[in-house]
Amino acid sequence: MSDGAGFQVFVGSLPADISEEELKYVFQSYGDVKNIRILRAEDRKGKGADLSELSGSWHRRLNRLGAARQSADAALRGFAEQDAAWAVSRELLSDADPNVQFFGAQTLCRRVQRAAQGYPEPAAGDLKDWVPVLLKHLETDATKPSKQQLVVALAAVVVALCSTTWKTGVADLLALAERQPKIAWGTLVIIPEQLSEVVHKYLKADARTLALLHHAQGMLDMAVRYQPTSDEAPTGTLGDPDFSLALQTLTQWSKVMGLQLLEHEGFAQYLIGLLSGPAGNFEVVMDAVVEVLRRTPGAFIIYEPVQTPVPALEGLLGAVSRAMKALLPTLQSAAQQQVSLDMAEGRLLQRWAELAGTLVEAYTQLLWLDAESSEVLLAFIGACFVVHPQVAQAVAELWAILKDAQRDSKLPEGVMPKILHRLVEPSILSFVRFGRFDSPHTEDRSDLVQLRSSQQDILVDMYCIAAGTAEAQLVLNGLFSSLEKSESATDLLGMEVVWYAFQGISEVLADEPAIPDVYNKVLPTVFRVSSAPAEVLSTGAALLRGCGPHFEERLQAHLAPAVQWLMSVVTQIPLQASEVIQELCGYAGKLLLPHFEEFLKVVCQVAQSAPSEVDASLHGALVGITRDLPDEQAALAFANVCDGAGMLLKSGLDISSEAGRASFHRVLSRLLRCVSVAEEAGTAPITAGAPKASRTASRCLARFLLLHWASTAPLCQTLLMAAPATKDAAKGKPIFEYSDVAVQVNVLALLRRAAMAAAEVPEAALAEGLASLAVACCKEGQLAPLSSMAALSANPDVARSHVMPHLDVISSAALTHVQHGRAAEDLIPFLDLCSCLAAAAGDALFASPQVPPLAQLSVAALASTEHDVLKPVLVFLQRLLTSRALSLGEGDVSSLAQAIFASFHTWPRSMNTQTFKVFSALAERHEQVYMSTIAAAAGAPFLVHLSPADRLLAQQGLARLRGPKLRALLGDLALLTRGEASGPFYSATLLAASIIDTTCQFRYCYGS
Structure with a gap:
């Protein structure tokens, strides 16, 4: 301030x-x-x-x-990169200022690491000469940060020279451990990390790794001499106790370099002794035990051939089991009392849970081989599930492992029922305790959501494992019992978490013919909740959605109550409730036909004040009820559902106001959703064209639009002319949430669907109305409505009678667009129309006087590199060039050929097939023009980069090759021109081979 x-x-x-x-x-x-x-x-x-x-x-x-x-x-950074840094950093190590010392140590460490990794360091000399320098300063009273840099440098030197000039590096460090244990172990613990930075292939088979492991016995002999002093979090730095550094070293050497710890005599007994005392709970000890269990080959891995047990491993497993048994009362007490664990206790239990998880993963057979060990392990895992979510997560992988083992028939008979009987109850208790939205065990909501999801996966895995057995009912009954307790206590959050579990199970049963009977008791508990937080109601709705496929048969009795409940909560969870209603009516709506009129009245009342997306879903649900009726009845019901939309249109909407646009968007969304639901009624095809349901949906929409076209068309035209349409809007899916962009997108979507209806039914009056609307917009410069005319062109008769008569006006508008220098992507609707017309009208189009302006527009579009622009224009040109009724003169065809030759190399690879087809059409149907264009193409962009000899060969290849060879040549010429391939491999020899060889496809091996 x-x-x-x-x-x-x-x-x-x-x-x-x-x-x-x-x-x-x-x-x-x-x-x-x-x-x-x-x-x-x-x-x-x-x-x-x-x-x-x-x-x-x-x-x-x-x-x-x-x-x-x-x-x-x-x-300073610049200085550290200079060769002089080697000598200067050595002097800086003796400076009295700690900061200067650290800078010297850091600089020296970086340079030593670079030299050890093989980078040129001429000022370094022999790295071994730096060992005395490093040791000298390590034995001074320098600061710990400086010494830490120096031990890293020393480790790098050991790794660099261990297989050449300093093969005794590890042995020398072990000798140093007699008087300076911290320096020795502080260096040894870093060696695996430094080794991984210089070995870029399989590390465990590298010569340096083998050279280092040669001294492993001496390192183990030295390590077992240390006894624990305190349980400090291991950091791998000089600040750790000697005992901790030694065990960390062995763990890292095992993890990174493959050191087999139990193969060395005495180490197993050392670990067993540690586990039997207070040090058994130390983090560094447990890390070592977990590493040993993960890396030691044993007789218990169920996916490997049976092996002879290693006695040392059996002894260690016994010690682990005894330690778990000793800890079990404390763990069970904490689980039963739901005590709040402090950080130290929580971390301790989590470490033991991770150890239990490792046992299950690596030695799954412990769950049944020895009865006593199995009981201890199952009891321990069960308590882990209940004591704390982080502890539970450490053993959560158990169910995935058992699921895979059950699938692969790796479990003996009777094992799985035993495991389920022991662990189902604690697993469910863990879920309902920690998965609640008011759980005190997770502070961040995102963490809670992730925890709930993982616990739901556990319960689903449990059910899948038990499916088809009596134990499956054990899972379901346990969950339902918890649900009953929560309901009797009016514990809404407790009910919600059980609903969430049943939802997860219902999702895996979606494709099954039946659903367990317990769901007939679960669903009514949802219907009895009328007032609750939104998150509770949302889970209830999600449960109903998960059960959706079964409402047609097993859950018929609950369909009407489900819809009634969802309608009662639609004001609290509008989007979720309305979408689930639509889904349920889609699955089993025909069962609600007796309630249709009543439901329609309720929807009309609720939808008036609901957001447009909710309005659309509710009206879609009504169509879902009636869509399987006979055609005429379905059409009448559709008209009743959309009657409110018709009344809004007749009332005269003022779309200059926000309210008017919102109302029209509501109408559009309602129509689009209702048609979408109607056409999903069935997929049985009729004799030709669209499925019966699509034809019925088209008839329903056509009738509605014909009745209200006078009100709808002006509104659509005004909104389309209000703002330019984006490239995606012309083909975009409906957007049910209101915005000005959504209104325009939905107008175009409705016009496209209406055009499909006019082509399918067919309906001449609607087709003419759509064509007139599109032409009126074209005259004003808006080409987006042409996408609807492209849809009209799917019917050849409609294309000839209602689209082609307007082609002159449309072409003129498109030419004006090009002449004004507007973007080629705005031509996409016009180009799509041309492509569809070419397929539908064929020779009738190509013999018309409109072909020259269409060809001119195609030439303009060929300069684009956009896939959406090129695909329709190339399809159009292919049909144009192969037509036998072509009204183009040779000069016009020549202009097209020149444009194609000038631009094809810029087109994306996805256009290779269309490019080849256009070239083939030119070569086969217009050979004279094709050959003359090749002859004049010496200065074309795709040839100028070649030598004169190669250029001539390329021209000969274009002239002579056909089929796959021509396609390969075109693709490779384009790659070279774009700079995506280069080099001497593209030579006259290869080109000559491609021309002469007529038995093999043209191939290049890029980059070789």
């Missing part, structure tokens, strides 16, 4: 006993200090902050210091 004369600065983190005079003395070196005030509490103890008022010179000095610091940092 500045008053014009100086600055007021807040300074924090002050010592509590500092005086104002002492502080003033410090700040005076930066400028004139006007006043200092230390903020103190009532007890006069300092708060560790002050307000200092200094003159402007202090502020300028501080800015200068900041700039100077940045400049100095840049200079």
Whole structure:
């Protein structure tokens, strides 16, 4: 804060006993200090902050210091890259300033690592000569950060020279451990990391790895001499105790380098001794045990051939089992009392849970081989599920492992029922305890959502494992029992979490012919909840959605109550409830036919005030009820459902206002959703063309639009002319949430669907109305409605009678568009129309006087590189060039050929097939023009980069090759021109081979 004369600065983190005079003395070196005030509490103890008022010179000095610091940092980084850094950093290690020491150590470490990794470092000399230097400074009283940099450098040297000039590096470090254990183990623990940075193939078979492992026995002999002192979190740095560093070293060497710890005599007994005492709970010990269990080949891996058990492994497993048994009462007590664990207890239990998870994963047979060990392990895992979510997650993989083992028939008979009987109850209890929305065990909502999802997966896996057995009912009954308890206690969140579990199970049963009977008791619990938080109601709706496929048969009795309940909560969860209603009516709507009129009245009342997307879903649900009726009855019901939309149109909507546009968007959304639902009624095809349901939906829409076309067409035209349509809008899917963009997108979607209806039914009056609307928009420069005329052209008769008569006006509008320099992508609707007309009208189009302007527009479009532009124009040109009724003269065809030759190399690879077809059409039907274009193409972009000899061969290839060879040549010429392939491999020899060889396809091997 500045008053014009100086600055007021807040300074924090002050010592509590500092005086104002002492502080003033410090700040005076930066400028004139006007006043200092230390903020103190009532007890006069300092708060560790002050307000200092200094003159402007202090502020300028501080800015200068900041700039100077940045400049100095840049200079230091530059110095560290110079060869002189080797010698200077050695001197800096002896400096009294700790910061200078650290900079010297850091610089030396980086340079040593670079040299060890094989980068040229001429100033380094022999790396082994640096070992005494590093050891000398490591044995001084240098700071720990500096020493840490030096041990990293020493580890890099050991790795670099272990298989060449310093094969005894590990042995020398072990000898050093007699007097400097921290330096020795601090270096050894870093070796795996440094090794992985220089070995880029299979590390465990590398010569350096094997050389290092040669001294593993001595390292193990040395490590077992250390005894634990304290349980400190391992960091892998010099700050760790010697015991911790030694065990971390063995763990890392096993994990990265494949050191088999139990193959060395005495280490198993050492670990067993540690597990039997207080150190058994130390993190570093448990990490070592987990690593041993994961890496040691044993007789218990169910997916491997049976092996002879390693005695040391059996002893270690026994020690683990005994340690678990000793810890089990504490774990079970914490689980039963639901106590809040402190961080240390939680971390301890999580470590043991991870160990249990490792046992299950690596030695699954422990669950049944030994009865006593099996009981301990199952009891331990069960308690882990219940004590805390993080502890539960450590053993959650159990069910996935058992699911795979059950699928692969790896479990003996009777094992799975035993496991389920022991673990179903704690798994369900874990889910209902920790998956609640008010769970105190997760602070962040996203963490809770993830936890719920993972726990739901566990329950689903349990059910899938037990499917078809009596134990499946054990899972379902356990969940339903919890649901009953929550309902009797009016515990809505408890009910919700069980609904969530049943929802997950219902989803895996979606394609099954039946659903368990328990769902007949579960669903009514949803219907009895009328007032609840939105998250509870949403889960209830999701459960009903998951059961959707079964409402037609097993859950028939609950269909009407389900729809009634969803309608009652549609004001609280509008989007979810309305979508589920539509889905249920889609699955089993015909069962609700007796209630159709009543439901229609309710929907009309609710939809008036609901968002447009909810309105659309509710009306779609009504169509889902009636869509399987006979055609005439279905059409009449469709008209009743959409009667409200017709009344809105007749009322005269003022789309110049927001309210008017919103109302029209509601009408559009309702129509589009109703037609979409109607055409999903069946897929049985009729004799030709669309399925019966699609034909019925088209007839329903056509009748509605013909009745209200006079009201609808002007609104559509006005909205289309109000703003330019984007490229995606012309083909975009309906958007049911209201916005100005959504209105325009939905107008175009309705016009396209109406055109499909007019072509399918067919309906001449609607077709003419759509054509007139599109032409009127074209005259004003809006080409997007032409996408509807493209849909009309699907019917050849409609194309000839209602589209082609307007082609001159449409072509003129498109030419004007091009002449004004507008984007080629805006021509996409027009080009789609041309492509569809070419397929539908065929020779009738190509013999018409409109072909020359269409060809001219095609030439303009060929300069584009957009897939959506090129695909329709190339399809059109292929049909044009192969037509026998072509009205184009040779000069027009020549212009087309020149445009194709000038641009094809810029087209994306996805156009290769269409490019080949157009070239083939030119070569086969217009050979004279094709050959003359090739002869004149010496200066074309796709040839100018070639040598004269190669250029001639390329022209000969284009002239002579046909079929796959021509296609390959075109693709490769385009690649070379775009710079996607280059080099001597594209030579006269290859071109000549492609021309001469008539038995093999043309192939290039790029990059070889």
